[in-house]
Amino acid sequence: DTWRYAFEEAMDEVQGKFAQKFKEEIEANSDHEIQLFPFGTLGESADTMEQAQSGILQFVDQSPGFTGALIPEAQVFFVPYLLPQDEEQLASFFKNSKAINELFPPLYAEQGLELLTMFPEGEVMMTTAEAVTGPDDLDEVKFRVMTNPLLVESYRAFGATPTPLPWGEVYGALQTGIIQGQENPAFFIESTKMYEVTDHITRTGHNNFTTAVMANKDFYDGLSEEDQTVIADAIDAAFDYIIDYQKGLTEESLEKIKEAKPSITITTLSDEERQPFMDTADSVEQEFLEIGGDQAQEILDQLKADLEAAADS
Amino acid sequence: MPSPAIDDDIDDAGYVSGLPGVLGVVDAAVARIEAVLLAVGVLLMALNTIANVVGRYLLSQSLFFSEELNQALIVLITFAGISYAARHGRHIRMSAFFDAAPPRLRKAMMVVIAAVTAAAMFLLAWYAVQYVSAQASRGRLLPALQIPVWWIIVWAPLGFFLTGLQYALTAIKNMIHKDIWLSTSTLEGYDDTGEEEV
Amino acid sequence: MTLAIFGTMILLLLAGFPMMIPLIAGSLIGFVALFGGMGQLDTMVQQILGGIRPASLIAVPMFIFAADIMTRGQSASRLIDLVMAFVGHLKGGLAVSTAAACTLFGAVSGSTQATVVAVGGPLRPRMLRAGYGDSFSLALIVNASDIAFLIPPSIGMIIYGVVSGTSISELFIAGIGPGVLILVLFSIYSWLYARRHDVPTEPRASWPERGRAMRRALWPLGFPVIIVGGIYGGIFSPTEAAAACVLYALILEMVVFREMSVKQLYATAKSTGLITAVVFILVGAGAAFSYVISFAQIPQQVLGGIGIDEMGQYGVLFTISIAFFVGCMFVDPIVVILILVPIFAPVVDSVGLDPVLVGTIITLQVAIGSATPPFGCDIFTAIAVFKRPYAEVVKGTPPFILMLLSVAVLLIFFPQIALFLRDLAFDK
Numbered sequence: 001d002t003w004r005y006a007f008e009e010a011m012d013e014v015q016g017k018f019a020q021k022f023k024e025e026i027e028a029n030s031d032h033e034i035q036l037f038p039f040g041t042l043g044e045s046a047d048t049m050e051q052a053q054s055g056i057l058q059f060v061d062q063s064p065g066f067t068g069a070l071i072p073e074a075q076v077f078f079v080p081y082l083l084p085q086d087e088e089q090l091a092s093f094f095k096n097s098k099a100i101n102e103l104f105p106p107l108y109a110e111q112g113l114e115l116l117t118m119f120p121e122g123e124v125m126m127t128t129a130e131a132v133t134g135p136d137d138l139d140e141v142k143f144r145v146m147t148n149p150l151l152v153e154s155y156r157a158f159g160a161t162p163t164p165l166p167w168g169e170v171y172g173a174l175q176t177g178i179i180q181g182q183e184n185p186a187f188f189i190e191s192t193k194m195y196e197v198t199d200h201i202t203r204t205g206h207n208n209f210t211t212a213v214m215a216n217k218d219f220y221d222g223l224s225e226e227d228q229t230v231i232a233d234a235i236d237a238a239f240d241y242i243i244d245y246q247k248g249l250t251e252e253s254l255e256k257i258k259e260a261k262p263s264i265t266i267t268t269l270s271d272e273e274r275q276p277f278m279d280t281a282d283s284v285e286q287e288f289l290e291i292g293g294d295q296a297q298e299i300l301d302q303l304k305a306d307l308e309a310a311a312d313s
Numbered sequence: 314m315p316s317p318a319i320d321d322d323i324d325d326a327g328y329v330s331g332l333p334g335v336l337g338v339v340d341a342a343v344a345r346i347e348a349v350l351l352a353v354g355v356l357l358m359a360l361n362t363i364a365n366v367v368g369r370y371l372l373s374q375s376l377f378f379s380e381e382l383n384q385a386l387i388v389l390i391t392f393a394g395i396s397y398a399a400r401h402g403r404h405i406r407m408s409a410f411f412d413a414a415p416p417r418l419r420k421a422m423m424v425v426i427a428a429v430t431a432a433a434m435f436l437l438a439w440y441a442v443q444y445v446s447a448q449a450s451r452g453r454l455l456p457a458l459q460i461p462v463w464w465i466i467v468w469a470p471l472g473f474f475l476t477g478l479q480y481a482l483t484a485i486k487n488m489i490h491k492d493i494w495l496s497t498s499t500l501e502g503y504d505d506t507g508e509e510e511v
Numbered sequence: 512m513t514l515a516i517f518g519t520m521i522l523l524l525l526a527g528f529p530m531m532i533p534l535i536a537g538s539l540i541g542f543v544a545l546f547g548g549m550g551q552l553d554t555m556v557q558q559i560l561g562g563i564r565p566a567s568l569i570a571v572p573m574f575i576f577a578a579d580i581m582t583r584g585q586s587a588s589r590l591i592d593l594v595m596a597f598v599g600h601l602k603g604g605l606a607v608s609t610a611a612a613c614t615l616f617g618a619v620s621g622s623t624q625a626t627v628v629a630v631g632g633p634l635r636p637r638m639l640r641a642g643y644g645d646s647f648s649l650a651l652i653v654n655a656s657d658i659a660f661l662i663p664p665s666i667g668m669i670i671y672g673v674v675s676g677t678s679i680s681e682l683f684i685a686g687i688g689p690g691v692l693i694l695v696l697f698s699i700y701s702w703l704y705a706r707r708h709d710v711p712t713e714p715r716a717s718w719p720e721r722g723r724a725m726r727r728a729l730w731p732l733g734f735p736v737i738i739v740g741g742i743y744g745g746i747f748s749p750t751e752a753a754a755a756c757v758l759y760a761l762i763l764e765m766v767v768f769r770e771m772s773v774k775q776l777y778a779t780a781k782s783t784g785l786i787t788a789v790v791f792i793l794v795g796a797g798a799a800f801s802y803v804i805s806f807a808q809i810p811q812q813v814l815g816g817i818g819i820d821e822m823g824q825y826g827v828l829f830t831i832s833i834a835f836f837v838g839c840m841f842v843d844p845i846v847v848i849l850i851l852v853p854i855f856a857p858v859v860d861s862v863g864l865d866p867v868l869v870g871t872i873i874t875l876q877v878a879i880g881s882a883t884p885p886f887g888c889d890i891f892t893a894i895a896v897f898k899r900p901y902a903e904v905v906k907g908t909p910p911f912i913l914m915l916l917s918v919a920v921l922l923i924f925f926p927q928i929a930l931f932l933r934d935l936a937f938d939k
């Protein structure tokens with residue numbers, strides 16, 4: 001059969017790399033064929049999600065931030081300073097987390113989706129017009145964030161003026177100065193050329209961009225056990241591949257940025273400088289518990305336990 | 314020559330429904346509501362957009378719902394408008410070949426065009442109902458407004474249905490009346506703009 | 512399937528169906544063929560709704576609204592009087608000014624459709640009065656508005672930059688050369704047109720007359736300040752600038768000039784809503800149609816068989832030009848870029864083409880395609896706003912398309928038209 005797989009990024013970005021590896025594995029180990037649909041070719045994020053729910057698409061990659069409108073618990077990944085920045089710790093967490101592998105799947109199932117995996121896409125960094133060393137530097141800074149209540153709350157707590165803006169307008173708005181900041185992983189800042197219109201990149205370590213791959217549930221349940229195994233193996237292979245692919249990707253992307261624009265400053269905040277940002281995390285966590293759905297508390301507690309386990313291992 | 318925009322305003326008070334009796338009264342009322350929705354939708358859109366700018370600069374506070382509200386309004390305007398446009402024969406068509414045909418053929422073509430268009434609109438209305446109810450059952454919320462998504466798209470099935478109705482009536486009107494009707498209230502060649510109809 | 516779809520669409524269009532029907536029929540056939548029945552037509556509705564929702568499209572109704580208020584009141588005519596005081600005595604002066612105004616406004620607003628209404632709305636009546644033919648005026652407005660794509664900021668270039676990993680700043684600068692070249696060509700053509708049709712000139716205005724025109728236009732000169740200053744100054748997004756223009760227009764016409772009543776405001780808003788609806792339903796239906804093309808991977812199939820890997824640089828550039836030109840005649844430019852750029856990326860890379868040059872050529876083709884029959888979105892915007900028949904809007908187009916295509920060919924053989932400024936700015 002031909003299976004269709006849509007994702008939210010371009011072919012050469014992290015989600016695209018994952019999808020290509022998945023396709024390669026499936027096609028090598030079965031008679032099925034995978035067609036890939038990158039960002040925008042079948043509509044916006046919410047559209048491809050609905051198409052996966054209705055079975056037009058068999059697979060979809062959507063980040064929990066967008067899924068939050070359907071599954072409020074998924075927004076937990078926006079609580080700042082929850083996830084560690086250490087790549088190995090992260091990988092082990094995503095692989096073994098009970099929250100991800102046991103608590104989330106039923107929530108996705110309620111929406112007609114089989115959660116196949118979640119994986120990290122890289123440390124989220126701030127790009128700004130002025131240098132940032134603490135929340136004071138974000139005062140009055142119009143900062144573009146996705147329209148997610150928790151992100152908005154985070155940046156408000158950081159002292160910025162969170163400003164919603166459709167993605168297509170971000171580059172222009174940074175250039176003319178309507179907004180003075182935005183956040184994204186390094187590879188994305190590089191591939192979307194965001195660095196051309198910004199002067200400072202600050203690593204505050206507040207988050208790691210997370211994304212999830214799902215299948216349409218009826219489709220998945222209707223598959224033979226053999227096919228389900230092929231899919232599970234392909235997902236595992238793609239997961240290992242993408243973790244490996246990302247090793248050093250952040251540094252590489254930052255180097256490319258530095259090379260293309262030598263005047264840019266890239267600053268990693270010290271633990272001390274991060275502390276005032278970290279102090280705001282509690283308020284966002286509270287907000288999550290309020291809007292994160294019935295299982296918000298359970299998910300948050302389990303995630304924290306899983307993270308501890310990952311740190312110990 | 315006066316500016317073209319002014320004399321082409323549609324006079325809603327002078328609108329006569331193509332339908333008889335009570336149906337006509339209902340139809341005229343629907344027409345009035347469509348007109349009000351169009352005007353109010355556009356005004357609200359301007360107000361909303363300006364308020365967002367004012368908020369951002371004077372209050373350091375962006376209106377997070379601004380974009381979603383504009384989305385809601387554009388859906389409202391589009392779907393109130395397609396029915397209103399059908400009513401007044403204002404949909405865009407490429408009429409060069411049509412206009413060159415002899416009157417009897419034109420009339421027959423108008424019946425076919427109106428009937429097929431009506432069928433397409435009813436079909437879309439039906440699937441729009443499906444789409445809206447699927448949205449309602451999934452319970453997706455608009456992230457900023459925190460209201461269900463289906464609230465802002467419920468105009469789609471309604472707009473398709475009312476548009477289909479207008480075209481169906483146009484087909485019938487062309488069958489039972491002489492002359493060629495672009496819509497239930499607009500005769501072909503009827504010149505309410507001082508210019509050609511489109 | 513591909514032939515059945517395009518054939519049906521053209522047939523329905525020519526038969527005089529409302530223009531949404533060919534697009535809807537094309538999508539319907541596609542959905543039914545792809546999914547073996549009507550089961551997935553709710554996704555077609557999803558795409559129609561998705562097509563009209565993008566935030567950047569809101570600028571279109573806002574500029575329609577502002578332009579309509581200005582035209583009904585005094586703002587527009589005072590601004591145009593000012594222009595005429597300076598160029599009215601020159602052969603073709605008004606046409607050249609219109610082209611220049613479209614370029615400037617389009618450059619800043621980034622929206623070709625908004626330009627058609629905001630500049631064309633007030634200027635077309637004046638061109639007619641001055642003796643220019645309507646199909647010439649319409650074609651000039653529609654095509655000059657498309658220069659908007661080439662001059663920064665350009666949403667098309669941003670999308671291309673992201674999809675292809677090309678520097679957006681370099682693309683922006685590379686677009687200026689061809690953009691200006693097109694404006695020059697249009698100006699020469701306008702001048703020739705005015706000479707051949709002997710469009711009368713006005714007597715040269717004296718400096719006191721020009722001063723008077725300037726004073727009368729003092730308030731309305733706030734519009735260019737809001738738009739150009741507001742957007743480049745980082746105060747507004749183009750959409751917000753449009754809304755600010757609405758507010759400013761309302762203040763001028765209702766308070767300063769006392770030209771507009773509340774009742775007229777209502778009528779203007781309603782008329783704006785109506786124009787918006789008839790254009791947006793086409794944008795929505797076009798999105799559903801784009802979905803079919805994208806989902807069925809029709810471009811991949813069509814391009815798969817032509818052996819592009821065997822071609823040299825020129826062959827690749829011509830193929831790209833033709834593919835984008837044809838694509839944009841039927842499908843929304845942004846979607847065309849999203850689908851086609853990744854298909855061509857490997858071969859662009861392997862024959863060693865400069866991605867900035869390719870991006871500029873693609874952007875130019877996209878601009879041409881948006882003004883090209885049958886489904887160029889600027890054409891139906893012009894039809895809705897000016898209430899002129901399709902045939903008449905399209906009639907004057909060929910010379911303009913010819914000029915645009917020659918720029919495309921020039922660009923292929925003389926890439927420096929685009930790259931000269933880029934190399935200068937980026938030390939290459």
Ligand code: NA
Nearest residue numbers: 618659662664
């Ligand atoms: Na532009």
Ligand code: NA
Nearest residue numbers: 839886887888
């Ligand atoms: Na087009």
